[in-house]
Amino acid sequence: MREAALIAGNMSNGLTIATHATDNPRLKEIAEEVKRPARRKSRTAGRVTEPPPSSLISFTEPEPTGDDHVVRVVYDDRPDWPAPRIRRAAGEPRRWGFYPSHPTAGDQVPDDVEYRFNTVEAATIGALNYLEPYWNDESSLVVHGGVRVSDMPSNAVVTGSPGYRARIDASLYAMDLEQLQAVHSQAERQIDAQAKQAAINYEIPLGQLVHAFSLMWEKLPKKSRPRMHDWLDEMMPRTGKRKRQRHLRTFLIVASEDWPSILRTTEVAITGMESILKAARIYAGRTMPPRTKRTPMTQRYLALREAVIRGDLAEAQQLVSQYDREDVGGLDDNDQE
Secondary structure, eight states: OHHHHHHHHHHHHTOOOGGGOSSOHHHHHHHHHHHSOOOOOOOOOOOOOOOOOOTTSOOOSOOOOTTOEEEEEEEOOOTTSSOGGGOOOTTOOOOEEEEEEOTTOOSOOOTTOOOOBSSHHHHHHHHHHHTGGGTTSSSOEEEETOOOOTTOOTTEEEESOOGGGTTOOGGGGGOOHHHHHHHHHHHHHHHHHHHHHHIIIIIHHHHHHHHHHHHHHHTSOTTTOOOHHHHHHHHSTTSOHHHHHHHHHHHHHHHSTTHHHHHHHOOSOOOSHHHHHHHHHHHOOOSSOOOEEOOOHHHHHHHHHHHHHHTOHHHHHHHHHHHHHHHHHEEOHHHHO
16 A cells, blocks of 8 residues: 555656665566656658448459559548648638559558649549550559549559549539539439439339239238238338338339320429329329318317307307317328328
């Protein structure tokens, strides 16, 4: 106890304990540790190593090997921009750059990379121009993280991928209002075209799969078969109930005999699954007669209470009759919400 107190007292006061450590080897050890200066953490400007890419993004190209000439294309994702003293002007967009590398290099990006290209295509062309002395020779020119561009040398290959960043374009920030609106219109047309192709190639076929599974469920023995949606959850574990229902409806609409008429007469622009459901919903009739909206219970109580306080029994009887009619075919409180 005396030893622990001695160590604690000297360390808290910032004093050396070497004078008390002459007879105790353990105290000598501790004294040496206290004398040693603490290691300071390095404050380098190097970038933090990025985690491996998601398996959802395709990075199937082989890594460069041997004597290949390697250039890596990178996006300016330095954390918090550069250090405060060399911070860029406010609002300056992040751009693309490249740097020479070698086959066994890691992903540590040098600090002197010049990010001066608006798009990954432009950065790839810049990297190929940097490698121009080696065009069409016996070595391989490897552009890692770029994209294929026109007029590439015969010995140039692209490995890796920019992934979800592939269409990031810093030139948008230099456009005026009219140019931005034009680009937006073009983007909307491309989104509609992609939605149409997605509906044709994936969403409607998925609905047909749900339909096929449902017909197979109906053939199961009635006494032992599970509930349909529980069975579909097991058969299609990555597709939830709501998603199955929406895709099934889309398939049934497109496969129905009414679809040509809907497609010919609708004013809805058919671009994908959402527009198909919207177009069909306009032509759908009511599946049940309209029901009267029920008066909420609180409002009923207050109306009857006021009628009784005034002694107006005739009004109270009228209110009771009205509420009875609502209860026969009216919406309940949950439906109203």
